[in-house]
Amino acid sequence: MLPLLYIDPGTGSILFSIVIGLITTLYFLTKTAIIRLKVLIYKDKTKVNESKIDFVFYSEGKQYWNVFAPICNEFEKNQVKVLFYTSSEDDPVFLQNYEYISPEYIGKGNKAFARLNMLEADICLMTTPGLDVYQLKRSKKVKHYSHILHALDDATSYRLFGLDYFDSVLLSGEYQVKGIRELESLRNLPPKNLRVVGCPYLDVLSEKIKNLPEKSSDFTVLIAPSWGASGILSKYGEQLITPLVETGWNIIIRPHPQSKTSEPDMLKRLEGKYKDVANFVWDYNSENIDSLSKADIMISDFSSVIFDYCFLFDKPFLYCNNEFDHRPYDSGDLKETPWKFSVLKEIGVELNSNSFDHIKEIISEACKSETLKENRLKAKDTAWQNRGKAGEKVYEFLMEIKRTC
Numbered sequence: 001m002l003p004l005l006y007i008d009p010g011t012g013s014i015l016f017s018i019v020i021g022l023i024t025t026l027y028f029l030t031k032t033a034i035i036r037l038k039v040l041i042y043k044d045k046t047k048v049n050e051s052k053i054d055f056v057f058y059s060e061g062k063q064y065w066n067v068f069a070p071i072c073n074e075f076e077k078n079q080v081k082v083l084f085y086t087s088s089e090d091d092p093v094f095l096q097n098y099e100y101i102s103p104e105y106i107g108k109g110n111k112a113f114a115r116l117n118m119l120e121a122d123i124c125l126m127t128t129p130g131l132d133v134y135q136l137k138r139s140k141k142v143k144h145y146s147h148i149l150h151a152l153d154d155a156t157s158y159r160l161f162g163l164d165y166f167d168s169v170l171l172s173g174e175y176q177v178k179g180i181r182e183l184e185s186l187r188n189l190p191p192k193n194l195r196v197v198g199c200p201y202l203d204v205l206s207e208k209i210k211n212l213p214e215k216s217s218d219f220t221v222l223i224a225p226s227w228g229a230s231g232i233l234s235k236y237g238e239q240l241i242t243p244l245v246e247t248g249w250n251i252i253i254r255p256h257p258q259s260k261t262s263e264p265d266m267l268k269r270l271e272g273k274y275k276d277v278a279n280f281v282w283d284y285n286s287e288n289i290d291s292l293s294k295a296d297i298m299i300s301d302f303s304s305v306i307f308d309y310c311f312l313f314d315k316p317f318l319y320c321n322n323e324f325d326h327r328p329y330d331s332g333d334l335k336e337t338p339w340k341f342s343v344l345k346e347i348g349v350e351l352n353s354n355s356f357d358h359i360k361e362i363i364s365e366a367c368k369s370e371t372l373k374e375n376r377l378k379a380k381d382t383a384w385q386n387r388g389k390a391g392e393k394v395y396e397f398l399m400e401i402k403r404t405c
Helices: 009-050 062-077 107-118 175-187 202-212 230-235 238-245 264-271 291-294 305-312 337-346 351-368 370-383 392-402
Strands: 053-059 084-085 103-105 120-127 142-148 168-171 193-196 220-223 250-253 280-282 296-302 317-319
Touching: 009 305, 053 062, 053 305, 062 084, 062 103, 062 202, 062 392, 142 392, 168 175, 168 392, 175 193, 175 337, 193 392, 202 291, 202 305, 220 238, 220 291, 230 238, 230 264, 230 291, 238 250, 238 291, 250 264, 250 291, 280 317, 280 351, 291 305, 296 305, 296 351, 305 337, 305 370, 317 351, 337 370
Parallel strands: 053 084, 053 120, 084 103, 120 142, 142 168, 168 193, 220 250, 220 296, 250 280, 296 317
Antiparallel strands: none
């Protein structure tokens, strides 16, 4: 007969704790080893692909190609090599016959960030804000990070700390300098290298509109909202659309791309309500230039597409933005009203729900206003400098930085 072992409860509890502790320790040691192995694998891949790289451009997706196209063309013209990383498998960069621009798809989200966080290069240019704030980190082996703005908007329109940890920011106009400098002072940040280069994507669009078919004589209203609770489509919906439809004019609604993901039920409801209306269409195309060119006037809120429209086509717009919450954005830390919100009052007509019943008269008056036209031209000179030369100016700046790296 085998002897039975007796372990008193106190001793058993201690032994149980020891065993659990050993298992937990082993688990975390194994997990750490796996993470380190993955890091080494990524690091080795990075070294193979990115050794001795001067310039890396990173695009979050194909929607930013018009920002990068003039810049890539300038580097190609000057026979300067660039590694172009993108998070879109169907990015238009792959359709170009470049010799000096080498495109590569690096995945999306954390997969892309893992690659970028171990980057080895002299200069990295990107449209993505929030460097060193969330998952996207500064690599110790990148000498200079440069951000290029992708809209005619205040540089402080990003979520908090959007530009804080870049070495340089490329601007469309001098008006964007003040907000950045104020944030640097408030947050005790080193001054960034700020350079006005212009707006590459508007340079591209200004060439494209030359080849568009002639606009029809039918009066057309374009609704181009932002997304979310403050956007005019989700906030007003039928209250705004129905009076417009009743004018008999052609109505185009171009929802913000994010609306399809974040508020599909709202879109589905409105699509169903107006599906049989002959003078009403939805535009979900990837490029907005076709709808912009057809419109005689645009209605929006706080979307920067307002400036694309009125500066490219010199046409009026109505806007609703009186309840915009600045707190989640860098602009929320500023003492003064951002340029965008102050200039809207000069170049557009503010619209609120009380005026929807008179919207036909308001639109007609806006289209006749010479004062609005004069103010639009002044604002265009302020916001969109170096017109037609942005790619060249970016190239010149990055080559200057390269000489100091």
